[in-house]
């Protein structure tokens with residue numbers, strides 16, 4: 623049973639003809655995008671807004687018409703994955719490094735749908751290290767400010783070099799103590815000069831598509 627495929631494809635039922643659709647990034651929403659590509663070939667008329675270069679390339683291969691977020695009046699629905707989802711439907715995202723574009727699109731969407739296998743559902747956010755996107759300029763100063771909150775930031779590396787996002791920035795993967803309130807943490811991090819965005823998505827999710835203990839599809843609404 624491919625859980626990612628099941629939840630990914632289910633979310634596509636929310637997409638109707640004529641919609642502008644935010645296309646998330648990752649291995650779960652991948653199945654939503656593949657399904658959308660099939661439906662487009664069968665005549666579904668949508669415009670997609672990709673949240674990463676990786677998703678843009680996939681959508682192009684599948685023939686999904688794309689549009690820039692600056693060219694549309696509104697985004698009807700955005701579908702995306704998550705690294706963690708708590709019972710308030712707050713999220714940690716950014717494991718794939720696309721958190722900035724994902725958050726811009728999720729915030730702009732009339733409906734934000736998260737596709738999450740049961741392994742992503744947690745009691746408290748924070749077992750997954752929180753991705754924080756930072757400007758390369760002054761990165762060591764930014765790191766010192768992040769540490770002041772009791773957070774332990776580790777610069778994401780790829781082949782011995784700092785990982786670079788699609789926006790040319792770096793990412794700190796941050797472990798933080800349970801005592802920190804995630805709603806406050808989201809705001810505090812973004813007040814630090816040099817922090818571009820963080821992967822806490824608070825009060826943004828409308829629906830989570832997941833599976834229950836019997837592996838039935840469940841729609842959890844906020």
Ligand SMILES: O=C(CO)[C@H](O)[C@H](O)COP(=O)(O)O
Pocket residue numbers: 646647648649650651702703704705714715716717718719720721724
């Ligand atoms: O936030 C993300 C990318 O920045 C992804 O949505 C998140 O990492 C989940 O990915 P996957 O579905 O592959 O587990």
